[in-house]
Every structure is written in C-alpha cells, then in structure tokens.
Amino acid sequence: MTESQTLLPPDEFIISRLGDCTHPSPMRGMAFTPDNDGVLYHTLKTEIQPYQEQGLDLPAFEMAGPRETIFFDPDILSCGIVTCGGLCPGLNDVIRAIVLSLYHHYGVRKVFGFRYGFEGLNPSYYHTPLDLTPTLVGGIHQKGGSVLGSSRGPQDPKIMVDTLVHLGIGLLFVIGGDGTLRGAEAIAREIERRDLRIGVISIPKTIDNDICNVDISFGYETAVAESRRSTSTAHVEAIGARNGIGLVKLMGRESGFIAAAATLANNEVNFCLIPEVPFSLDVFLKALEKRLRLRGHAVIVVGEGAGQSLFDDNLGADASGNRKLGDIGHLLKDRIKSYFQAQAMDISLKYIDPSYMIRSTAASASDSAFCLQLGQYAVHAGMSGRTNMLVGHWNNQFTHVPIPMAVQSRKKVDPQGKLWASVLASTGQPINML
Structure with a gap:
C-alpha cells in the first residue's frame, strides 16, 4: 500500500440488519457460519502492514453462510424475486437456486416472481407476478435468459415498496448490475424510512465483471x-x-x-x-x-x-x-x-x-455451480435479517457486501x-x- 492510499474504516463493511434473530434455523446437519467470521479485504503483506503499524483492525467482509438463528418465521414469510437489466448467462440458475433453497432449506412456500424488471413492482404496468414453485423452476437452469423477463430503467421506490407491502412480502431478492443495485438501495432506503421489516438482498449480475469489491460475477466465465x-x-x-x-x-x-x-x-x-x-x-x-x-x-x-x-x-x-x-x-x-x-x-x-x-446462452457448468451457491447464500443472508446488501465473492470465499460499497465505482482493468x-x-x- 502506498502513502497515497487511504486505510479503509471497518464501519464501511457493516451490513444492515432488520433486527435480532430469534427463530431457530430449520436447517439440520449444517456447519453454521458465526456472525464474527470475516474474509480479509487485503491479501498482500504490503497492504496489511499499515494497519498493523497503527494497531487497527484489518478490514474484512462479513462471511456468507447459514446462521444458527434466523430473523424471519418461515411459516408466514412471503418472498419476491426480480431480474433487471440486460440478459446474462445464469439468470435462470440463480432464480432456481433461490426458490429451491427457500422451499427446501427453510420451508418458505410463497415466492412471487416479478416480471420484466422493476416494472413488475409497479401495478400500472399490469405485469401479474408468477407463482414460483419448485415445479415451475425445475428445469429453467438449462435455458438461457430469465423466466421472469427483464427491463431497464428505474421505478418510483415508493410505488415499489407499496407493492411489497400490499403483497405482504418480507424479503425481496434483486438480481442485476450497477443500475439495478442502486435501485435496490433506493428500495431499501424507502423501507427504512417507513420503519418496515422487509429485507432487500441483491445478487450482482454483470457479464462485464465490473462490480466493485466483487472479484467475479456470474455469467462472466460463460x-x-x-x-x-x-x-x-x-x-x-x-x-x-x-x-x-x-x-x-x-x-x-x-x-x-x-x-x-x-x-x-x-x-x-x-x-x-x-x-x-x-x-x-x-x-x-x-x-x-x-x-x-x-x-x-x-x-x-x-x-x-x-x-x-x-x-x-x-x-x-x-x-x-x-x-x-x-x-x-x-x-x-x-x-x-x-x-x-x-x-x-x-x-x-x-x-x-x-x-x-x-x-x-445458458450458463456453463462452472457458472451454473457458481449461480447455485450465490442463490443459496442470498437466501441464508435474507433469512438472517440482513438487508441493503449483495452476495459477493472475494479471495475464494462468499461474502456479504453493503450495496453502497459495491456501487461507489466501477471495477476496471488496470x-x-x-x-x-x-x-x-x-x-x-x-x-x-x-
């Protein structure tokens, strides 16, 4: 690390939460991830040394994974999924992974699939949500595109949150790139302004692999x-x-x-x-x-x-x-x-x-496996009450990344x-x- 580089404050890595986790996880036989486990941001000795010299904690992402206790009661929880922006290999894989993890790992039975991007959260477009079941998503990972369709462009966060409240949704999964992540952040801020208990979890989707503080995005390998x-x-x-x-x-x-x-x-x-x-x-x-x-x-x-x-x-x-x-x-x-x-x-x-x-095109074998893990880790994060975050990948580990940290700039070739x-x-x- 050079003298001109700024040391990262630990609070930049803090993940927002909806509240305390009071429900035991229905998952069994799992190696649960403790909340204090982290993935170091820096790996080089020259990057770590300035923190050690000043006696500072090393900056680290929160590690992704299932928690022993969760925030939501799965028996009464309804969830939503939306895909935004351009098409990308692996979209259907992520959708399928989220639905199957919610259903089989946590027992969540109601999952809405909002159609054609953020338009699907605006009733004026008359896009009736799909009822996403394990049967419906069973074979979609073998096909390219998104079973939900997609679109570009923002919608009014107030209208989108109204839709979530009207449908009784407690957890929204947003799949998209830089602009979509900003939209997800706007939804999370509106939810926070209203003091609602609705989680917003994003999965970064960019074929260009340009999301900041994520070392690889799905679709890129394909x-x-x-x-x-x-x-x-x-x-x-x-x-x-x-x-x-x-x-x-x-x-x-x-x-x-x-x-x-x-x-x-x-x-x-x-x-x-x-x-x-x-x-x-x-x-x-x-x-x-x-x-x-x-x-x-x-x-x-x-x-x-x-x-x-x-x-x-x-x-x-x-x-x-x-x-x-x-x-x-x-x-x-x-x-x-x-x-x-x-x-x-x-x-x-x-x-x-x-x-x-x-x-x-459909995702490659490697990308498909990656998408499965991203979807599962997104569900684990959402069920534990995390919000305004995305599931990332860093130093060969899955991580929780605050959305503001991911959209602060574009990742570029040096x-x-x-x-x-x-x-x-x-x-x-x-x-x-x-």
Whole structure:
C-alpha cells in the first residue's frame, strides 16, 4: 500500500440488519457460519502492514453462510424475486437456486416472481407476478435468459415498496448490475424510512465483471468461454485469405475484462482494444499495416466501450442511465477498409459481433455451480435479517457486501496491472498506441 492510499474504516463493511434473530434455523446437519467470521479485504503483506503499524483492525467482509438463528418465521414469510437489466448467462440458475433453497432449506412456500424488471413492482404496468414453485423452476437452469423477463430503467421506490407491502412480502431478492443495485438501495432506503421489516438482498449480475469489491460475477466465465469461439473463427478467416483481418467486438461498456480474458484464452489475437486504454487510430492502423506486411494476417478484439473518444457526438443515455456508446466495431471496420484502400493494399476483412448470442446462452457448468451457491447464500443472508446488501465473492470465499460499497465505482482493468501486462505479452501489440 502506498502513502497515497487511504486505510479503509471497518464501519464501511457493516451490513444492515432488520433486527435480532430469534427463530431457530430449520436447517439440520449444517456447519453454521458465526456472525464474527470475516474474509480479509487485503491479501498482500504490503497492504496489511499499515494497519498493523497503527494497531487497527484489518478490514474484512462479513462471511456468507447459514446462521444458527434466523430473523424471519418461515411459516408466514412471503418472498419476491426480480431480474433487471440486460440478459446474462445464469439468470435462470440463480432464480432456481433461490426458490429451491427457500422451499427446501427453510420451508418458505410463497415466492412471487416479478416480471420484466422493476416494472413488475409497479401495478400500472399490469405485469401479474408468477407463482414460483419448485415445479415451475425445475428445469429453467438449462435455458438461457430469465423466466421472469427483464427491463431497464428505474421505478418510483415508493410505488415499489407499496407493492411489497400490499403483497405482504418480507424479503425481496434483486438480481442485476450497477443500475439495478442502486435501485435496490433506493428500495431499501424507502423501507427504512417507513420503519418496515422487509429485507432487500441483491445478487450482482454483470457479464462485464465490473462490480466493485466483487472479484467475479456470474455469467462472466460463460461469456469468456463463448467468446473463444468468435476469436477462433476470426483467426481461421484471417489466415484463410491474403492480408486477412478478423475483427471481433465483445461486451465491455466501461471495463475490458471480457476482451482481455478472451484474448488470453485464444492465444491467436494480435490486437486487444479496451475502454481503459486509449488509442490513436493512426498509430493503431500503422501497427496493423506493419503486422500484415510481416505476417499476412491479423486478429483484433475490441471491447464495445473502447475508443469512445473517437466519436464527436454526445449520444445521450439509455433507460438505465448508462451513456450510449458509439459503435466502435463498425467504426474500426470502416476506417480499416479506408486506410488500406488509400495504401493500395488489398485486404480481406471479416467482422464478427457475437454479443447477443453470448449473453442469451445458458450458463456453463462452472457458472451454473457458481449461480447455485450465490442463490443459496442470498437466501441464508435474507433469512438472517440482513438487508441493503449483495452476495459477493472475494479471495475464494462468499461474502456479504453493503450495496453502497459495491456501487461507489466501477471495477476496471488496470493498465499497469498484471492482467493487461499478460495481454500485451500475448498479442505483441505496441505498449502505447497514442
């Protein structure tokens, strides 16, 4: 830890609770997690040393897991589940895991599935909630998408809490990304303002893997594995033609984790362009020309949020409040063609955008297992009276993360870090393309 880095206060990690746990857990034969168990935030000796020198407690996340006593009485509890934002591999897996854990671990028999995102919590949209039963969710994990549907954009927290009160819901599970987490926090704040005993538990969903203070999100592993098909196809097309170029656009609005990981997963990519590392078109195109003249083919992977400085117009924002992006894939395709035409150099360019095919696919085996655990740990947290939090993963452990801590910034690829250094070593692209 450098002198410029701030020591984290322990109270930043505190999880809000609805009250004391007075009901014995109906779970049997479990290794219950004590409330004082934690997962250290820092792992490096240089990060821990300043706390030790000042006699401070080491910052730690609360460890996820079932508690021996719980807050809610399962016999009278009703729950709700909502999925928001774009589709992502594993959504159905998480829904299924929550329903089955509520039913089989705790005996909760009433679970509402709110349809089409936060719209489902606004009666004016007339989306009748689904009755989520073990029978209904039995095989949904084998399919992509969300059985509940999804949508972008916020709704009035007062109206959404009114719906929860009207339906007698004591525990709401919210599955979504950065904007959805902010919506869940707004719901939790409105519940707190009314002094209600309703818990709000989130499961972070972002295919881009950009949630702060969570080391990996569900769907990311599947996205990288599926992206490998596109980069392999691009390579086959590139080497099959004289001066062949394969251009692949992958997800990654603010963070280039998928593009970087896909580049490493297929060691045939020659240029990786991500949002965190700016580049000049002139420098990039000259480097591409050099590559073609030397090797006769090239494969380019670009994250969707890369090169946004190359667009002049402010394109506004989408329903979730995210800035609209210029289409970097089509811009690169057009500029590459124009550049080599001016050089009187024939090329064969193939452009591949697999984004919707990737995000709508079913979860991989690894992701599916991860989703199952996320759903179960979310249920354990909710039943123990936690609220305004999400289930995270840190240092190979499942954790409880306060929502404000998760939405304070976006997780990004560090241009000076080891991941990007590995990408540069794998591609051989210029270190600086400005």
